[in-house]
Amino acid sequence: MPARLRALIDRIAPMPGGPSLPVWPWTVRAFHWSLVLCVAVAAATGFLGGMSALSLHLAAGIAIPVLILLRIGVGLFGPGYARFDSFPPSPRAALEHLENIRGGRHERHLGHNPAGALMVYAMLAVLLLIVLTGTAALAGMFRQGPFRSFIGFDTGWLIYGLHQPLAWLLVAMIAAHLWGVWFESRRGHENLVAAMIHGRKAADPPAPPPPRRRAMPWLAAGSGIGAVGVLTLIVLRASAAPASGLPPAKLDHTYAEQCGSCHTPYSPVLAPASVWRQLMGDLRHHFGEDASLGDPALHQRILGYLLANSAEHADTLVSHMMMRRDPADPMRITATRFWQFMHGGIPARVFARKKVGGRSNCDACHRDAQSGRFLPENIEIPESAE
Amino acid sequence: MKLPIRLSVTLLLAGSLAAGAAAAATPDFAAARAAILAHYAAAAHKADPNFKAFSAAAGRSFFLAHPAGARPATPSCSYCHTTDPRNQGRTRAGKTILPMAISRTPSRFTKLSKVRLWFRRNCQSVYRRACTAQEKGNYITFMASQ
Numbered sequence: 223m224p225a226r227l228r229a230l231i232d233r234i235a236p237m238p239g240g241p242s243l244p245v246w247p248w249t250v251r252a253f254h255w256s257l258v259l260c261v262a263v264a265a266a267t268g269f270l271g272g273m274s275a276l277s278l279h280l281a282a283g284i285a286i287p288v289l290i291l292l293r294i295g296v297g298l299f300g301p302g303y304a305r306f307d308s309f310p311p312s313p314r315a316a317l318e319h320l321e322n323i324r325g326g327r328h329e330r331h332l333g334h335n336p337a338g339a340l341m342v343y344a345m346l347a348v349l350l351l352i353v354l355t356g357t358a359a360l361a362g363m364f365r366q367g368p369f370r371s372f373i374g375f376d377t378g379w380l381i382y383g384l385h386q387p388l389a390w391l392l393v394a395m396i397a398a399h400l401w402g403v404w405f406e407s408r409r410g411h412e413n414l415v416a417a418m419i420h421g422r423k424a425a426d427p428p429a430p431p432p433p434r435r436r437a438m439p440w441l442a443a444g445s446g447i448g449a450v451g452v453l454t455l456i457v458l459r460a461s462a463a464p465a466s467g468l469p470p471a472k473l474d475h476t477y478a479e480q481c482g483s484c485h486t487p488y489s490p491v492l493a494p495a496s497v498w499r500q501l502m503g504d505l506r507h508h509f510g511e512d513a514s515l516g517d518p519a520l521h522q523r524i525l526g527y528l529l530a531n532s533a534e535h536a537d538t539l540v541s542h543m544m545m546r547r548d549p550a551d552p553m554r555i556t557a558t559r560f561w562q563f564m565h566g567g568i569p570a571r572v573f574a575r576k577k578v579g580g581r582s583n584c585d586a587c588h589r590d591a592q593s594g595r596f597l598p599e600n601i602e603i604p605e606s607a608e
Numbered sequence: 609m610k611l612p613i614r615l616s617v618t619l620l621l622a623g624s625l626a627a628g629a630a631a632a633a634t635p636d637f638a639a640a641r642a643a644i645l646a647h648y649a650a651a652a653h654k655a656d657p658n659f660k661a662f663s664a665a666a667g668r669s670f671f672l673a674h675p676a677g678a679r680p681a682t683p684s685c686s687y688c689h690t691t692d693p694r695n696q697g698r699t700r701a702g703k704t705i706l707p708m709a710i711s712r713t714p715s716r717f718t719k720l721s722k723v724r725l726w727f728r729r730n731c732q733s734v735y736r737r738a739c740t741a742q743e744k745g746n747y748i749t750f751m752a753s754q
Contacts, residue, residue, distance in 0.1 A: 484699045506732075510681040511729070512732045513729065517721075578702070579702025583701065583703065
């Protein structure tokens, strides 16, 4: 490591004066700070970002279980204080520890203290629950991810209702964890944050040693990496499984030609059958223009196509939300509450850009508009003012 | 040096194929357009036995005119197709329209059903009536001259 960097780390995380002992191996420290980064990214994109931040949110959400699996390998087969059996989850021991603090009895723990240990397990469990509920929501809303073939919109939406409360719970737990670190640092006159950076703690006052079990580095790494590999294969396979409830991937050629000459041809999933029937009922007065087809057979064919693929026939976030029309203006997709909510943050001047061509021109920003999917990963607003 | 040679042969082949296709397609377009013009000429003659020929100049003023009774959203043909038919146009919903001028879009006015459909729609919107066969022929003749 370059001397300058070394000096910088020493400034941020000063070593304990006097003799010190190694406590946190690099694996635990790397896990801890990577997890902090991933949770920070997931929280920032989840609480503050919109749909277009979903890709980053998912990346963080994928990294979290990977990190946890690797940590489990180290926890089962790693060295000293990294091992789970050096900090078993025990509510009784945790209560005892709190009692000791209340009674002013100071007992030193080089590794996690029993209360901290319980919090560590609880946080990991809540994190995994957040990942699972998010994965279910992804399946229900966008028909993506490993649950896509068996979780529909209703179930996914219901489970999504747990995702955010769990995230708030995690925020509260992180706050409690930080408070505990601060409290114990003050009580024991040591810098626990620095210890999680350089890994060492002062040898005095003496504390009980870690369980004397031999570390098995190859097994620790192998089991963690193996578990990640197996999970990856399962997730990849399940994410490629066919899903029901998707709108037609490609538009009917005749429909796209006839209804795509004045504006982008809208996927039939963007309106319920009643709206398509009403819209097709008066094409002579179509938003101020004559859009009539002048050929009854053609008209019938397009109407049939729209009705056979309307919002009722799909099972995604878009299809469900597009059923909820504005009673004052049911024909407009852009008048639905959902559309307005999703695009409320986009300034009018962006829609006015020549390359965008107005609100109704979904294709300009949604690369997959014609498939009716509207996946967040396919959103890209054309740049340049003109 | 194998790859570049192969590549150039492929390009040459592709190029000549494309040129062949274009050469084959262009006369087809011209013939189809002539048939459509002949169709309108016959109709114009039937409506007015004194009809002689279509006029590009009349087509031009028809294209640029702002008729009094037009629907407010569509005041003139040039509103969407722009005043220079060699330009790309733009619909009210923001979609670009390929130029009307045949020099720019050789496939224009080559499918009777399409030509009929759009004359019916756009004449209703702008002129609030069906256009006459003479107006339609003038329009196409003007676009062919551009």
